[in-house]
Amino acid sequence: MILESIENFAKLFLEEIKNPIHIISHFDTDGITSAAILCKTLERLNKQFSIKIIKQLTQTEIDLFPKEKTIILLDLGSGSIDLLALKNKIFIIDHHEINKNIPFNVSIINPHLLEEYEELCTAELTYLFSKSISKENKNLSHLAIIGMIGDTMEKEINKTRDKIIKEADVKIKCGLLIYPSTRPLDKTLEYSSRPFIPGVTGDSKGTFELLKEAGIEKTNKNFKTLIDLTEEEMKRLTTSIMLRLSSKEYKDYLGNLYLIKFFNKIEDAREISAIINACSRMGKSEISLMLCLGNLTARKKAERLYMKYRQHIISGLRFIEKNEKIQGRDYVIINAKDKIKDTLIGTLASIISFSQVYKEGTIIIAMAYDEDKIKISARLAGRNKSNQNLKEVIDSIACAIEGESGGHKRAAGCTIKKEYEDKFIELVKKKFEFEVVKI
Ligand SMILES: [Mn+2]
DSSP states (O other): OHHHHHHHHHHHHHHHTTSOEEEEEESSHHHHHHHHHHHHHHHHTTOOEEEEEESOOOHHHHHTSOTTSEEEEESOSGGGGGGOOSSSOEEEEOOSOOOSOOOTTEEEEOGGGSSSOOOOOHHHHHHHHHHHHOGGGGGGHHHHHHHHHHTTOTTOOOHHHHHHHHHTTOEEEEEEOOSOTTSBHHHHHHTOBTTBOTTTTTOHHHHHHHHHHTTOOOBTTBOOBGGGOOHHHHHHHHHHHHTTSOHHHHGGGEEEEEEEEETTEEEEHHHHHHHHHHHHHTTOHHHHHHHHTTOHHHHHHHHHHHHHHHHHHHHHHHHHHHSOOEEOSSEEEEEOTTSSOHHHHHHHHHHHHHSSSSOTTOEEEEEEEETTEEEEEEEESSSSOOOOOHHHHHHHHHHHTTOEEEEOSSEEEEEEEGGGHHHHHHHHHHHHHHHHHHO
16 A cells, blocks of 8 residues: 555656755754665665755745755645645655645655555655665665654554565663663663662662672673673673563563664664764754764764763753743743753753653643744643643644644644743743632
């Protein structure tokens, strides 16, 4: 089903290929890996193209489409499909929800439009597209895996995904989802914040005790990495860590590690995904793209950026901790203004929602400036208990002040104009104080 529509889509695309091509892709891991697959595919067809990586497909971006080129959108476009009735021929590969009125100038691959829905990310779809153009592109499958991990889809393995995993020669290792899995274990455990392991995180003595208890010893100068552990060692380590976590918690940290070949080394796909994501969020998507294309200089730059990114996250958390917040009974508003990058505010809100700073069910609203706009992220603290639907809340507030919003029940966000900063805060307060009265 899906392969058939991808083949038709590829046929249409190849007919257009004499025209100059402009790729526009989303800046997260899925978007970047998709763009890398398409770049390689076009390169192998000896086809010239231009490319732009963006945070969001806004009307301003659409107005900037080069008029004479064929456009291909990756991991974008479904949400704004009604704005795309243009003179350009537009191709879209995407997996976000979509209404069914597709303009005449648009050809699209989106699993939601198929009779039989199968969950696939854009990198996987782009890979299937690329492979239908040439079998030679099979060696791009590892990029599809990184994209899939980036969109956290590894818990659901469907038929098509299973095939891609096999083609990518992924080694799947069952065990602990502690991270990074390719660094010596003592460091990995000591710096582990998700999960926070009592007596181990931030405690080097405690870390050595745990490793001793699990019977893991130094080989040569260093401890083994998580991915190098034997099955037996993994079992013992898992037991020792589980004993220190609550039962509710530990289920989240058991799962599959996806080991792929990247730059001729075995790597944890999550780690590569985190590096790509970090570069983009630091405003350097071109480096994440070059990294996916196998560029060595980009790899070095990317590692440095990744370190810098983690420092930004830590200082962002510190900033939030130290500065004044607007605190209601069931919500907290963190207005970071220009002190935190707009591309990091969502990640920070997520980290805070997972920590135990706010009681279960508290609504965390974090705001940061993005030029003349404000990026807002909303998260629910704790795990799964609250019935609050954040998307509905944010949609209704954004709608009242000409904002653009999106997301789902537990994590939502919007962008508003800066002039509505106070108005937004006022609306949030009104909304929740009203709800308290209602109860
Ligand atoms: Mn995606």
